[in-house]
Amino acid sequence: MGRITLEKVQKKFGETEVIPPLDLTIEDGEFVVFVGPSGCGKSTLLRLIAGLEDVSSGEIRIDGQPATDLPPAKRGLAMVFQSYALYPHMTVRKNIAFPMKMAGMDQAEQDRRIKKAADALNLTDYLDRRPGQLSGGQRQRVAIGRAIVREPAAFLFDEPLSNLDAALRVGMRLEISELHSRLETTMIYVTHDQVEAMTMADKIVVLRAGNIEQVGSPLELYREPRNVFVAGFIGSPK
Numbered sequence: 001m002g003r004i005t006l007e008k009v010q011k012k013f014g015e016t017e018v019i020p021p022l023d024l025t026i027e028d029g030e031f032v033v034f035v036g037p038s039g040c041g042k043s044t045l046l047r048l049i050a051g052l053e054d055v056s057s058g059e060i061r062i063d064g065q066p067a068t069d070l071p072p073a074k075r076g077l078a079m080v081f082q083s084y085a086l087y088p089h090m091t092v093r094k095n096i097a098f099p100m101k102m103a104g105m106d107q108a109e110q111d112r113r114i115k116k117a118a119d120a121l122n123l124t125d126y127l128d129r130r131p132g133q134l135s136g137g138q139r140q141r142v143a144i145g146r147a148i149v150r151e152p153a154a155f156l157f158d159e160p161l162s163n164l165d166a167a168l169r170v171g172m173r174l175e176i177s178e179l180h181s182r183l184e185t186t187m188i189y190v191t192h193d194q195v196e197a198m199t200m201a202d203k204i205v206v207l208r209a210g211n212i213e214q215v216g217s218p219l220e221l222y223r224e225p226r227n228v229f230v231a232g233f234i235g236s237p238k
């Protein structure tokens with residue numbers, strides 16, 4: 001399960017309102033992309049959902065349960081960080097096992113989940129290498145593997161491909177989309193890249209200065225952009 005609802009969620013940093021009260025529903029299994037220019041509040045919104053920031057007001061629910069006051073570890077969500085967040089001195093296996101080890105999971109269950117993640121990500125042959133011996137794409141897969149083993153209700157990605165070169169980005173985009181089809185788990189993906197949004201999303205949330213300008217499928221946004229900002233951002237002919 002991975003249905004996430006935001007009800008009048010607002011975020012202020014001091015006196016500055018970065019996210020005005022907004023409502024949003026993310027359905028179980030959806031691939032949702034938050035897109036918008038730099039500084040519009042994408043990361044903040046994702047961090048509110050993850051519990052890495054506290055809301056100033058409003059309510060977050062995960063599968064109907066109030067989650068607003070839950071710490072990140074209790075929300076059942078997994079944030080995928082950029083690949084440079086890997087531990088360079090640990091093998092791939094240990095990097096992937098790290099969150100399970102921290103949670104005190106027994107070894108047999110850890111091994112089962114590592115195998116499952118390695119199979120899903122084609123990392124089986126790389127488990128005993130260290131991040132420095134991997135390509136950028138492989139490192140990014142390890143970072144995703146570390147999220148998969150938590151068997152989360154949803155994966156949260158914050159511009160995970162921004163430090164990869166253009167060619168690699170295209171391949172990783174396809175891999176993440178394929179992973180979504182295979183796992184059928186909710187994914188929320190933050191990017192400022194319109195092409196990523198249009199090619200990966202079931203549902204796009206267009207943000208400008210913390211406001212939701214429009215929510216819809218790529219085709220809906222392309223055909224019926226609500227305003228000039230959305231049209232310009234999506235590259236719609238309108």
Ligand code: ADP
Pocket residue numbers: 013018036037038039040041042043044045
């Ligand atoms: P995006 O991810 O879309 O680039 P962010 O969510 O990082 O945007 O930032 C949205 C706005 O909130 C920006 O104006 C940023 O400067 C501000 N902001 C983000 N984090 C903090 C913070 N911890 N303290 C104060 N202002 C912040």
Ligand code: MG
Pocket residue numbers: 042043044
């Ligand atoms: Mg950001």
